Structure formats: C-alpha cells, structure tokens
Amino acid sequence: MSTLLRPSDFTKELFLDYVCNTPFAKLSVLDFFQKFELSSQDEKFFCARWCHFMTKIKNIDQKSKLDDNWKASKNSMTRFWSKIGAEEKREARLDHYIDGLQDTVEKEKQEVNKVQSLEVMCRIKRKELSLFDSLPSQTSPSLRYGKRVKLPSIPSVMPSFPSHSAKKSMKNNDTSHSAEQEDIDSALDTSEKSAPRDMISLSWSAAESSQPRPKAPVEADISEEHSEFPDPTTNLMHFKTLNQDIEWTCNGTDMIEKYREFRAKNLGPYSLARDGIADLTPDSDFMKFLTPNVASDARKSRLEPIDITKIWPTFATISERVFKSTKYDDIAAAIKKEDMSDPVASYMFSIIMSYSHYFTFYKEIPQNLNEREGFTDLTWSFLRGALTMSEIETRHLEVSIRGVEERKNIDKDLLTTTKESGQFADGVAFLGDNQIYLAEASLLHQPKAGKKGQDEFKLVRAMRDSWISQVKATCYESIPRRGIAVFGSSSYKDQTKLWRMEFRGTFQLSEFDTFMIPLKKQEFGRKMKFAMKSCLELAARINGEFAQRDEEMSYVPYDERAKLADAVRLIQPTTPTPSKVRKSKSQMPTRK
Incomplete structure (x- = not known):
C-alpha cells in the first residue's frame, strides 16, 4: 500500500x-x-x-x-x-x-510556541491590519497554505488599541503608565521579531476565531503613506547650497504651496509627484489642477526665443530654393543642386538619403517598420543631423543611462555586491561625460496602448537622475550654475516632444517645442522644414547650456567642494520603478 x-x-x-x-x-x-x-x-x-x-x-x-x-x-x-x-x-x-529540511521544520515548531500570548497576537494583528483591509471582515488569510478560512461572528469583547499618535499622548500624560507600556512594547517587539511572518499570520488565524478583529486607526495609514514618499519641498536648504532657486512664484502666487497641495492628492504608482517633479507640459494633471490663469503663468517659459537664421544664415536662402514644392521628389532634386560644403545643405541631403531607402519603393513609409528602423532612419536623422551640425556628440540604440545606473547603486557596497545596470535610452547627446540629452521612441505605426505613458514616465525620471548626476559631477570642481538643465525628447508615432528639466523650488519639466516627421511623399516639404527648425533650436539650446556651464565654472576650495558634496547627498534619490501591474480596461499607466 x-x-x-x-x-x-x-x-x-x-x-x-x-x-x-x-x-x-x-x-x-x-x-x-x-x-x-x-x-x-x-x-x-x-x-x-x-x-x-x-x-x-x-x-x-x-x-x-x-x-x-x-x-x-x-x-x-x-x-x-x-x-x-x-x-x-x-x-x-x-x-x-x-x-536542512528537518532542522527547518523543528525550528518552525519551536518558534510557533513563542507566540502564545493573546495580547501578543492582538498587537501583531493590529500592526498588520493594513495588509488585510482589502479582504472581507469575516475571512482570514493563511499565508502558509494560501487559503481563506471562514470565521464565525464573535461578540465585541476585544479591548481597543490606541493608535501610535494616541499612545505618544498617553505617555506624555502619565509617566508611570509610560514605563509600564514601554516594557510591554519591548517584550512584544522581541516576540514579533523572533517569530517568522508566516507563523505569525497562521497563529492569528487560529486565535481570531475566539476574538473579534481590532479596527486599524485611519491616521496610521495616512502617516505611513506619507512617510514612504516624503515631500522633497519641505527642506530646500541643500539646493540653496548648490546655487539653485528655492522659490517659485507666478504673479504673486506661491507655486510651491500649490504644488504641495497637488502632490498630497497625487501619489499613485505612476505619479511624477512622488519624486517632486512638477509637470508643466500641456494636459498634465498638475496643469489641470491649477486655475487657467495660474496655469498660463506657470507655463510661460523663461527661455529666450532663438532665431535659427542668426546661427545658420544660409538656412533661409536654401529653404527658399528647396521648399518651393512639398513633394519629396521635387525637394530631392532641388537639394542635389546645392553646394554640399554648406552644413545646412548637407543636413538636408542626409535626411533625403535616409528617406530614399523607403520612398524609392513606396509612396509612404511602410507600416511594418520596427521601432529601431523607424527611429534610426527617420526621427533620429532629424535630431542627429542638427546635433552634429552643432558639434554635439551623440549615440543611439540602447545606450546605458549613467544617472539611472548611479542611482541604482548609490547604497551598494560594490566590493561585496554585484553592480546593477541602469536603464537604456534610444538616443543620447553628451557634454563631455555628462548625458545632457536623452531620447525615447516608439513605433511609427500602431504602437502598444501603454507605450506612450510608459516611455514618458521612464524618460522624465531618467532626466531627474541625469540632473542629479551632472550636479554631482560639477561639484567635484566648482559650484553648479544656477538653473542648470538637462534635455529630452519623447517620440510617439510621428510626433516628437522636446523637453527641458531644471530645479526651481522643485524639479520642473517644461515643453519648449514639438515637431512631426513626414511619412508621405506628398506632405514631405512642409513637415521637413518645420522639423529641421525645431531640431536646430534643440541643438542651439544644448549648446547654450554648454556655454553657460563653462562660463560660470570657477575654482572652489576643497572645503567648499566638500560642503557641496554633502548637499548633493541630501537630495532624495528617484524612487524605484513601480512593479508592473496587470492592467484592466480602465487601468493604464499615465504620466502625472
């Protein structure tokens, strides 16, 4: 048998x-x-x-x-x-x-015997109520066997337990009770630590059949939520040490207070408010939260307008000759007549050659292009050409983001633990060793529904990591310039958004331009011209950031640099990437 x-x-x-x-x-x-x-x-x-x-x-x-x-x-x-x-x-x-199987079983039996006091089990249950609030009141989870056991209705005979804040008040009013309570708390904490989590839950499941479930104080849940994501705007003196603005006002309105009010109500898993980022881009939740007048004032850019023709005088004259027609074939023929020693003409010709790989065979870009093909041959040809003209070094396709890598390994002892790799960007531009510009892209046709929100959420947080990384690198030599900024672009289908991030009382994400790349021969000329102007403006702004950083770089004594390094360490690191959740029809990660 x-x-x-x-x-x-x-x-x-x-x-x-x-x-x-x-x-x-x-x-x-x-x-x-x-x-x-x-x-x-x-x-x-x-x-x-x-x-x-x-x-x-x-x-x-x-x-x-x-x-x-x-x-x-x-x-x-x-x-x-x-x-x-x-x-x-x-x-x-x-x-x-x-x-080790036999030893493990014996240890579990011994540890279960330690959890015998009903008072201990009640305290344990009170602390773990937040984990079980989503369950029906008459069910109890058994972590050991993964089952739910029905419990009978019990009269309310269990004494109520004070919240953590109430317990502090009681200690202040009664010293004798305080000493006694501290002794009990110490003993209970010791018992809790000695018992494994699954055995604690199992013991409570057996005990709660004779006693009702105590009710958790609402105040405790709220304080725990806020302690997990502390408000980074409550203490800004370390940013002042780093030469950054710690005040933000718009026509007499204290925008820091407005942001704190918004942040307190928006701490979801895909909310940028967790990391102290004020999203000033159009249609963001923060802009919708503000009144129209305040939102308009907050959106106004402090950036000075850039005239591309002053930087590249031949752009206007060549554009007049080349863009007389909007058709691809006419524009390609006109560009071939230009002097290729002119950087503007070379820039235009490089774009035409990238599109020729597709327009030689099709009247519009094929819909079966993968993400890398579409980004490298089309979108990146506009961006890289403008950056190369401005003598800005670039890389593309799965480039490791240094700021994210530094953040993931900030508290690790690399002598005893493995170094964790960072995330990867679709495109990067460099200022020396600093990645001053990051790019994310999607499919040109029919991308996944959540791709836009996921890429933007990833990009903005990576820009924050890059900002901190570059401020830290600057502090090794000098004081960071006021208003130091990093740049990024998010491409979804044929549209690309150009972003800039700086710190002014909080991290601020602003959008300074957008462009659309051409996908058909018939509409090629107009979209090509506008996209080139936007990309040349991006390159000019990055070059301007280069120049300002170099201009304000000055020698700083070692003691002052040590203070700057201490201030950088006080910046709250970007929160870990939230775990992916199984989405329902009404649930999709969006940028907040």
Missing part, C-alpha cells in the same frame, strides 16, 4: 534506498512517483535530489547505454529543475533544500 509522505518525513535515506535497490537503467522519476504518493512539497524536494544525482553521474561510461525510460527521466529532471534555482548554484541550493 502506498504511503503518503509529508515534507518532514522526506529524507535523503528514502531517496538513496530507492536508488540503491533499483537497477540503474530503470531509475525513473515516474517510477519513483508510482511507489510513493508525493505531496507538492515532497515532489519539489525529490526533484532537487534527482537533479543532484544526475549531476554526479553525468560523466560515467554508462551514460551512453541509457534506455528511453532513462532519457525521459532526464527530460523530467530538466523540467522540474526550474523549481529549484539557477544551474550555477545547484550544489548549494540542493544541500540547503534537502539537508
């Missing part, structure tokens, strides 16, 4: 007995399962030992003589191996799962 095994009964001896008493060619996972009725836990541990055994005999001569049954067992072993762990950690993991 088969014997049902529990995890605590499974041992190496059981497995070795089977191996020693079964002919080598007949060893099989299926054969073992037929001899014993294995639970899910037993199956996992047996597969671990089976993999270990296979490793030991992988080089023996009998391997070439294995029959089909043995090969089937090898396949089963490979399939089950994913339950145990990575192949390179095989030996250590197997010893842990098999040899």
